[in-house]
Amino acid sequence: MLTSYGPILVLIAVVLAFAVGNIIISELFGKKTISIAKGDPYECGSRPVGGARLRLSIHFYLVAVLFILFDVESLLLIPWAVAARGFAGAGVGGVVFAEVLGFVAVLGVGLAYVWRKGGLRWDR
Amino acid sequence: MSDLKTLFDSIFTASASLATAPILALGVGLLLLLLCDIVTPLRPARGLAFVGTLVVAAILQARVLFANSAPGLVLDGTFLADPTTALFGLSFLVGSLLAWLYASGYYDEERVLATEHDVLFLAAPAGMILMVGAADLLVFFVGLELLSLPLYALAAFRRSRADSVEAGLKYFLLGAFSSAMFLFGSALLYTAAGSLSLSAIAEHGLASRTALAGIALVTSGVFFKASIFPFHMWVPDVYQGSPTPVTALMATGTKAAIFGFLVVQLMPLLPPSAAPMIAVLAIVTMFLGNFGALVQSNVKRMLAYSGVAHAGTLLLVVPGFLAGADPAAASRAALFYLVAYLFTGTGAFGLLALLEADGERFTSLDSLKGLAKRRPAIAAAMTLFLLSLGGIPATGGFLGKWFVFSVLVEAGWTGTAILGVLFSVVALGYYLRVIVAMYMEEALEGEAAPTTNRTGATAATAVCVVGVLATGLLPALLLGPLGS
Numbered sequence: 001m002l003t004s005y006g007p008i009l010v011l012i013a014v015v016l017a018f019a020v021g022n023i024i025i026s027e028l029f030g031k032k033t034i035s036i037a038k039g040d041p042y043e044c045g046s047r048p049v050g051g052a053r054l055r056l057s058i059h060f061y062l063v064a065v066l067f068i069l070f071d072v073e074s075l076l077l078i079p080w081a082v083a084a085r086g087f088a089g090a091g092v093g094g095v096v097f098a099e100v101l102g103f104v105a106v107l108g109v110g111l112a113y114v115w116r117k118g119g120l121r122w123d124r
Numbered sequence: 125m126s127d128l129k130t131l132f133d134s135i136f137t138a139s140a141s142l143a144t145a146p147i148l149a150l151g152v153g154l155l156l157l158l159l160c161d162i163v164t165p166l167r168p169a170r171g172l173a174f175v176g177t178l179v180v181a182a183i184l185q186a187r188v189l190f191a192n193s194a195p196g197l198v199l200d201g202t203f204l205a206d207p208t209t210a211l212f213g214l215s216f217l218v219g220s221l222l223a224w225l226y227a228s229g230y231y232d233e234e235r236v237l238a239t240e241h242d243v244l245f246l247a248a249p250a251g252m253i254l255m256v257g258a259a260d261l262l263v264f265f266v267g268l269e270l271l272s273l274p275l276y277a278l279a280a281f282r283r284s285r286a287d288s289v290e291a292g293l294k295y296f297l298l299g300a301f302s303s304a305m306f307l308f309g310s311a312l313l314y315t316a317a318g319s320l321s322l323s324a325i326a327e328h329g330l331a332s333r334t335a336l337a338g339i340a341l342v343t344s345g346v347f348f349k350a351s352i353f354p355f356h357m358w359v360p361d362v363y364q365g366s367p368t369p370v371t372a373l374m375a376t377g378t379k380a381a382i383f384g385f386l387v388v389q390l391m392p393l394l395p396p397s398a399a400p401m402i403a404v405l406a407i408v409t410m411f412l413g414n415f416g417a418l419v420q421s422n423v424k425r426m427l428a429y430s431g432v433a434h435a436g437t438l439l440l441v442v443p444g445f446l447a448g449a450d451p452a453a454a455s456r457a458a459l460f461y462l463v464a465y466l467f468t469g470t471g472a473f474g475l476l477a478l479l480e481a482d483g484e485r486f487t488s489l490d491s492l493k494g495l496a497k498r499r500p501a502i503a504a505a506m507t508l509f510l511l512s513l514g515g516i517p518a519t520g521g522f523l524g525k526w527f528v529f530s531v532l533v534e535a536g537w538t539g540t541a542i543l544g545v546l547f548s549v550v551a552l553g554y555y556l557r558v559i560v561a562m563y564m565e566e567a568l569e570g571e572a573a574p575t576t577n578r579t580g581a582t583a584a585t586a587v588c589v590v591g592v593l594a595t596g597l598l599p600a601l602l603l604g605p606l607g608s
Contacts, residue, residue: 086128087128087132089128090128090129090132091129092128092129092132095132095136105155106151106155109155109158109159110158112159112162113158113161113162116162117162
């Protein structure tokens with residue numbers, strides 16, 4: 001019964017290897033220049049020390065919200081992919097595929113709209 | 125694997141596509157409208173895309189209405205499409221079109237966001253249709269949010285005006301609160317019945333305390349949106365602060381959608397012992413709405429309070445049904461009341477939108493003085509709408525009230541019905557005050573006459589006038605497809 005958790009174990013191993021591996025690789029091969037800015041703790045682009053009432057560009061939130069929106073919407077593709085194989089075997093794969101294409105098209109129109117309206121421009 | 129095929133075939137049937145076609149049409153039209161906005165050569169076609177989408181959706185909805193056999197429950201029993209829900213759907217589409225017509229030319233500095241406005245206006249009726257058809261609490265919630273989220277944005281659409289932003293924020297916060305109540309109630313019902321489907325919940329019954337608390341919270345969430353006491357406080361501020369065409373959609377469309385769900389889907393689930401309590405809530409709502417309206421000097425705010433009073437009146441259908449009136453008569457009464465209110469309310473708020481010209485100039489009672497001499501047509505149409513709101517015979521508002529009260533009388537609640545009629549008399553007081561100001565008083569010194577004239581608003585007013593008179597004089601036109 002526990003063997004069904006095997007893939008998750010593999011996933012955890014891959015994730016760990018990826019994270020640790022990246023640190024090791026950059027430690028081994030990375031160029032090391034020390035500067036004051038690099039020594040700062042990373043805090044989403046804002047100063048870690050000082051008053052908390054600082055102004056942030058509204059663009060930060062816009063991009064963050066857009067990211068979450070598309071991120072969560074694309075998440076639906078994963079359960080779809082799992083379920084689609086069964087439907088393909090049952091002979092209705094074409095319809096099920098057309099449905100997900102429609103879903104992606106909706107996302108596509110949304111992305112095109114955001115892009116055209118300048119929602120992704122950072123330098124305004 | 126063949127059971128998957130069976131499942132697929134049992135969900136995606138021909139009647140399912142017939143039932144959901146109007147919502148899908150609205151969704152496709154919404155995307156087309158967005159594309160029209162970002163593809164420069166297509167920009168002039170935006171208005172056509174908006175109206176075309178509503179027309180196509182209305183035709184598809186009419187197909188449900190006149191189908192030889194109504195689709196009934198589709199999509200695994202989660203969505204209901206029958207003549208009643210189809211009529212509701214048609215009224216939402218008409219209401220959105222009318223409010224949109226009043227909105228054309230209403231905005232000035234927000235005109236750069238015209239497409240966003242129209243897209244939100246298309247999303248709202250899709251949510252309303254989903255709400256009325258929802259035979260499953262989750263489907264209803266999706267519809268509710270599909271309606272509410274556009275309305276939050278629309279309420280705050282005049283971004284540079286503090287009252288509009290206030291309306292949007294208030295509506296959003298309180299709407300989120302009501303959604304939370306609804307969801308918590310749904311969770312409790314799921315705990316008790318093991319399903320979110322309304323038929324499964326009805327089968328399980330409300331014997332357990334969990335289920336009883338669940339249905340109470342779900343009903344509270346619905347009452348919140350329907351502006352029933354004690355959840356009516358947000359209405360005057362939100363209705364007054366929102367752009368007036370949006371108020372028209374909110375006051376008529378949202379109310380119709382939420383009452384549609386209440387009457388078509390939720391009412392049969394309520395325990396009969398709740399009838400006295402709901403009747404008391406309805407009476408208190410009528411009291412607060414009518415006496416609140418009586419002291420207003422701003423006509424838009426007065427109409428907002430009158431909207432609360434109307435919600436109270438309509439709610440009387442529920443205790444009538446619970447006390448044993450004919451279910452078909454109860455849902456017919458609610459449907460008729462809401463369609464009549466759709467034309468009346470949209471017309472009244474819409475004319476205010478037309479008169480508003482700049483700022484709040486022509487929404488106060490003082491500025492309407494002497495309107496009959498300056499703009500006789502507007503004054504006459506406004507009078508008709510106010511009389512219909514007040515329930516004067518030969519208007520749709522009268523027959524709507526009559527149907528509601530007759531449901532109560534049929535259930536043996538004559539006393540409550542009389543109380544309701546008395547409140548209608550109080551209501552006449554403030555409606556007549558506006559008519560008196562328009563016809564019998566002189567315009568204030570130095571008050572410029574409203575000069576606005578817009579084709580869209582004129583057409584919408586004509587439709588509303590015809591609608592009010594048709595529902596008042598020829599009710600069979602509306603009730604015919606339902607069968608008497």
